[in-house]
Amino acid sequence: MSTEINAVREMLQSVEKVAVFTGAGMSAESGIPTFRGDGGLWRGRKPEEWATPEAFMQSPEEVREFYQWRRGIVEEAQPHAGHLALGNWSSGDSHHVEVVTQNVDGLHQRSGCSRVWELHGSLWSQHCHDCGTPESDLEKTHCPCGGRLRPSVVWFGEGLPSEVWAESERVMRESELVLVIGTSAVVYPAAGLVGMAAGAGIPVVEINPQPALDSQTVCITGTAAQVIPILLE
Numbered sequence: 300m301s302t303e304i305n306a307v308r309e310m311l312q313s314v315e316k317v318a319v320f321t322g323a324g325m326s327a328e329s330g331i332p333t334f335r336g337d338g339g340l341w342r343g344r345k346p347e348e349w350a351t352p353e354a355f356m357q358s359p360e361e362v363r364e365f366y367q368w369r370r371g372i373v374e375e376a377q378p379h380a381g382h383l384a385l386g387n388w389s390s391g392d393s394h395h396v397e398v399v400t401q402n403v404d405g406l407h408q409r410s411g412c413s414r415v416w417e418l419h420g421s422l423w424s425q426h427c428h429d430c431g432t433p434e435s436d437l438e439k440t441h442c443p444c445g446g447r448l449r450p451s452v453v454w455f456g457e458g459l460p461s462e463v464w465a466e467s468e469r470v471m472r473e474s475e476l477v478l479v480i481g482t483s484a485v486v487y488p489a490a491g492l493v494g495m496a497a498g499a500g501i502p503v504v505e506i507n508p509q510p511a512l513d514s515q516t517v518c519i520t521g522t523a524a525q526v527i528p529i530l531l532e
């Protein structure tokens with residue numbers, strides 16, 4: 300691991316703009332379930348069955364309770380050493396760091412990252428299902444228009460938010476180095492972002508317990524909490 304870490308440290312010394320792309324593996328180390336085929340039921344159904352527009356249409360109150368339960372898990376969880384090292388580094392002067400994440404838990408923001416693009420939305424915001432108006436008060440259930448409020452997360456079967464997608468493409472395009480952390484990045488369309496950077500000749504550094512990308516320049520084998528604090532110290 301140390302050979303690769305030294306190589307990436309050297310690469311970082313010669314660049315200013317860094318894109319960080321994170322996925323479920325980053326949050327899993329803080330005890331946040333990934334909700335993709337990892338078992339466990341909530342009220343007799345798989346979590347991914349609650350995360351659909353159909354479930355919301357049928358049982359809006361239960362979907363609301365499902366998300367309150369998930370928020371409770373995140374509130375009790377703590378950012379791990381990798382989150383904190385990344386937050387500390389990104390708020391320093393050495394690099395311009397922007398984070399593109401597939402996670403909806405807000406742990407990057409809680410650990411000090413200020414430029415975060417959430418591809419799959421956020422557990423911590425909601426908007427009107429009918430008129431789209433955002434509502435920051437998570438206790439509210441209805442919009443002034445009478446429509447129901449829904450969590451601003453991207454559900455199965457829905458497209459990614461176009462503005463966030465455009466910003467994420469910009470982050471990748473403008474970056475001089477991409478760090479991919481805790482994701483196999485095989486799920487499209489998000490996977491296309493990493494492929495786009497690699498295709499443009501931007502070095503891609505993968506940090507994963509098991510190498511998963513086929514486009515990486517360097518892979519540091521290890522978890523985010525193990526590798527990032529050493530890499531960025």
Ligand SMILES: [Zn+2]
Nearest residue numbers: 427430442444
């Ligand atoms: Zn409304």
